[in-house]
């Protein structure tokens with residue numbers, strides 16, 4: 001199938017998946033890898049990525065198989081539970097972020113979720129008066 005999404009095989013997460021650079025793995029499954037962010041923004045900051053070559057959330061949602069999507073979402077859910085940030089566990093909640101494209105502040109063009117918690121994170125956006 002042709003895709004409108006163009007994937008750069010040299011992005012840093014592709015290199016992590018190929019084992020070319022190290023990572024601090026939290027968990028690995030058939031279709032997903034979770035590892036600690038190298039510049040954590042909070043006490044818990046884990047990145048969850050699919051092993052397939054998807055540029056961003058939109059690409060993953062449109063073209064990943066059901067099996068990949070289920071594996072990815074379940075893995076992300078398990079990370080939040082095991083990181084101790086779950087609401088109703090010992091934690092007090094967390095934030096899941098999927099930066100997408102230039103306006104979304106995406107720096108690495110391999111789809112990833114940030115799971116961030118372990119402290120109060122404040123409002124969602126700077127200037128958010130919500």
Ligand code: AMP
Nearest residue numbers: 012023036037038039099105106107108
């Ligand atoms: P984003 O702005 O959503 O694309 O986020 C990319 C994230 O990847 C940033 O939070 C970086 O700190 C993180 N990052 C970049 N290189 C690495 C690496 N080698 N290992 C772990 N995290 C990384």
